[in-house]
Amino acid sequence: MAVSLQLPGWIEPYARLFRGQQPGAQLAIITRQLGLPVLGLAVFLLLWQALAPQVQTTLGHLPGPAQVWSQAKGLHQEYRDDKDRELAFYQRQEERIARMLEKSPGAAVPPLRAYTGNPTFYTQIATSLKTVMSGFVVAAVVAIPLGIAIGLSGALYNAVNPLIQVFKPVSPLAWLPLVTLVVASVYDTPDPMVPKSFVTSLITVALCCIWPTVINTAVGVASVSPDLNNVSKVLRLNWFAHVRRIVLPAAVPMIFTGLRLSLGVAWMVLIAAEMLSQNPGLGKFIWDEFQNGNAQSLGRIVVAVITIGLIGYLLDQIMLLLQRLLSWDKKSVTR
Amino acid sequence: MTVSGFAGKISRWRIQAAGFVTLCTVALLAPAPLLAETGEPEKWELKFGFIKLTDMAPLAVAYENGYFEDEGLYVRLEAQANWKVLYDRVASGELDGAHMLAPMPLGAATGITGSTAIIAPFTLSYNGAAITVSNAVWAEMKQHVPVGDDGKPVHPVGAAALQPVLESYKAAGKPFNLGMTFPVGTHNYHLRYWLAAGGIHPGFYAPQKGDNSGYTDAEAMLSVVPPPQMVPTMEAGTTVGYCVGEPWNQQAVSTGLGVPVVTSENLWTDGADKVFGITRDFAEKYPNTTVRTVKALIRAAHWLDENDNANRAEGVKIIARPAYVGANEQVIANSMTGTFEFEKGDKRPVPDFNKFFRGQYGIPYYSDAVWWLTQMRRWGHIDEYKPDDWYMEMAREAFRPDIYAAAARELIAEGTLGTGDFPDLDTATFIKPPQKGPLDGIVYDGNKPNAYIDSFEIGLKGEQKP
Numbered sequence: 001m002a003v004s005l006q007l008p009g010w011i012e013p014y015a016r017l018f019r020g021q022q023p024g025a026q027l028a029i030i031t032r033q034l035g036l037p038v039l040g041l042a043v044f045l046l047l048w049q050a051l052a053p054q055v056q057t058t059l060g061h062l063p064g065p066a067q068v069w070s071q072a073k074g075l076h077q078e079y080r081d082d083k084d085r086e087l088a089f090y091q092r093q094e095e096r097i098a099r100m101l102e103k104s105p106g107a108a109v110p111p112l113r114a115y116t117g118n119p120t121f122y123t124q125i126a127t128s129l130k131t132v133m134s135g136f137v138v139a140a141v142v143a144i145p146l147g148i149a150i151g152l153s154g155a156l157y158n159a160v161n162p163l164i165q166v167f168k169p170v171s172p173l174a175w176l177p178l179v180t181l182v183v184a185s186v187y188d189t190p191d192p193m194v195p196k197s198f199v200t201s202l203i204t205v206a207l208c209c210i211w212p213t214v215i216n217t218a219v220g221v222a223s224v225s226p227d228l229n230n231v232s233k234v235l236r237l238n239w240f241a242h243v244r245r246i247v248l249p250a251a252v253p254m255i256f257t258g259l260r261l262s263l264g265v266a267w268m269v270l271i272a273a274e275m276l277s278q279n280p281g282l283g284k285f286i287w288d289e290f291q292n293g294n295a296q297s298l299g300r301i302v303v304a305v306i307t308i309g310l311i312g313y314l315l316d317q318i319m320l321l322l323q324r325l326l327s328w329d330k331k332s333v334t335r
Numbered sequence: 336m337t338v339s340g341f342a343g344k345i346s347r348w349r350i351q352a353a354g355f356v357t358l359c360t361v362a363l364l365a366p367a368p369l370l371a372e373t374g375e376p377e378k379w380e381l382k383f384g385f386i387k388l389t390d391m392a393p394l395a396v397a398y399e400n401g402y403f404e405d406e407g408l409y410v411r412l413e414a415q416a417n418w419k420v421l422y423d424r425v426a427s428g429e430l431d432g433a434h435m436l437a438p439m440p441l442g443a444a445t446g447i448t449g450s451t452a453i454i455a456p457f458t459l460s461y462n463g464a465a466i467t468v469s470n471a472v473w474a475e476m477k478q479h480v481p482v483g484d485d486g487k488p489v490h491p492v493g494a495a496a497l498q499p500v501l502e503s504y505k506a507a508g509k510p511f512n513l514g515m516t517f518p519v520g521t522h523n524y525h526l527r528y529w530l531a532a533g534g535i536h537p538g539f540y541a542p543q544k545g546d547n548s549g550y551t552d553a554e555a556m557l558s559v560v561p562p563p564q565m566v567p568t569m570e571a572g573t574t575v576g577y578c579v580g581e582p583w584n585q586q587a588v589s590t591g592l593g594v595p596v597v598t599s600e601n602l603w604t605d606g607a608d609k610v611f612g613i614t615r616d617f618a619e620k621y622p623n624t625t626v627r628t629v630k631a632l633i634r635a636a637h638w639l640d641e642n643d644n645a646n647r648a649e650g651v652k653i654i655a656r657p658a659y660v661g662a663n664e665q666v667i668a669n670s671m672t673g674t675f676e677f678e679k680g681d682k683r684p685v686p687d688f689n690k691f692f693r694g695q696y697g698i699p700y701y702s703d704a705v706w707w708l709t710q711m712r713r714w715g716h717i718d719e720y721k722p723d724d725w726y727m728e729m730a731r732e733a734f735r736p737d738i739y740a741a742a743a744r745e746l747i748a749e750g751t752l753g754t755g756d757f758p759d760l761d762t763a764t765f766i767k768p769p770q771k772g773p774l775d776g777i778v779y780d781g782n783k784p785n786a787y788i789d790s791f792e793i794g795l796k797g798e799q800k801p
Contacts, residue, residue: 113409116411188427196429278424287416288661289661292387
């Protein structure tokens, strides 16, 4: 399977402009590519700034872009303050240990304890990303083989399809109590490496985002062209070689479509699951801010909402890039 | 205590080594209990949970003022989504301890809330709850509340003024819903006490019949709402009032959505409201850690009430941080600095709205535990008659002033606090003398719970079952 790296198409006009080829036409293209989105964004911001103060809530009016930006700066400042506190914490610890060693030089040096401060906004983003990627990988590892099996065997498909259709629409918040109870009783080690809230969130995310991948993989595998199947029969390929050489490469575009959808679903589900599972990520941040109910809460929640959107967009673009690299059918890769 | 164990002590104690050694010698010579030094903590890194209420202040203060670190404990404080999640996480061990409602360890001891034994070695706060009603309900209630010479409603406002409002809702066929925070919880029982004292039946629980709604025979329906959602829920019309801790009552006043009508020290004065709860297993496995934690909390509570609440303003600043309670500083200060706002503009002096250390010392009194048990019996959570000594037995299982006393003695021995700061721990029974109820005048004697239960008009009595 050849891997070709194509430059994204949007660079072309700039390259041509740089070389002096048809500048008028290139500028027109650039205006359409860049100018229109910027215009759209500007109009949205103006509308937002104008309309937000019209909506009153018990916590003050809805924040406009200026307020949200100042809250974002506030969050960054909190991060910087936290770094100072962390430094002070470790300094205090080291002073304590030094004093102890001074009085009793032979004593064993106690291990350095980790900083106990609350997670900052960036730490929470990192936790959310870790959880979503873990849940997504678990889901993918289960879904792709399952999808292949279902796609290859019509009988298995008929057997499993009703179950898939019934479990697919179940909301993560409906799974959460069950998953919490099961994890609490099954994952019962006195000193867990990974906190229970993380495992709960991971499993909930996996349960919800597994379905698009399963379905798309099954469809991709089932719709392998008959010509290719004939080739496999002619060459008398064994089952494993058939899957590896014919089925998988043919189904890769659909598998990636499924994975992209799954990742989108996983990210949405994660935020909801974190609100109740107490995993210290963006979902918990939003819920805690809602509980705080102070004058800045709304602004901070909107910052979190925008962050969630941007990260979701980023994750999607990464999947798109992977799809471009690994998929043979460039036409199936859309925007 | 081996020499090397002593040598490995945190140096802070070493600073007072001279005085301490003298004290130790004297203690060894006297027949009094040995002032044993607490050993190293067995578990250094701890995670405590809390709910966003102002009475989690001792936990925040113990962290921010370095009291936990002084004891060699590295504590993470984590806000929880609601009381149920908090309770389950303590029971399952995910949290080492938590800010808990006082009846929760009793619920564990009696088996109502679960099977994991939970104990309370320290009371985080006394008093600290209030009942708020919506503007519409208050407008109707006000007409039945006597007015004092200053033109303001006479406090405490009894639920008798609520009865006509209830009647009008019944006549119109509208449900009368009130919010509280947890069935086996302080706010639920306070609300029921207040309603019953005014002649309104809040309903029974019938767990033996599988009915945990609490709606049996109810004239007013009480249901669970997480504390920060009390105000939005009342605004949406789902409830017409609620009982909760701060800052959610002052939040209603500041947003103009409701009016607090009564504060809990007018229902039961100076009773344990929030406790610090840990599993009994934790206390048995990590006794030194437990004593050290309680030492830090005692210091925090003492700091909050020191010099006639001089440090309260700073305490407010600490808990106003988004990681702790997060509400607007002004709203928090309204109830933590000696006043309480009822109707908008009607701020009255209530110096003991939150009591942390003054007068009660953070001790988990047995009689406080028995009071909560009597309320559990009144409303059906304890569904059959139990003799008086059963109540005291449950209290002794769940509330542990012995751990408190060990911690207090440590602090005295170190010189951090003096013997004058505490009551006489050697002779204390931890059972308060009989107390008269401020609202209805009914006397509560911790040694005679059944007599107390039987003296109420509304509520299960004697051999009655829900």
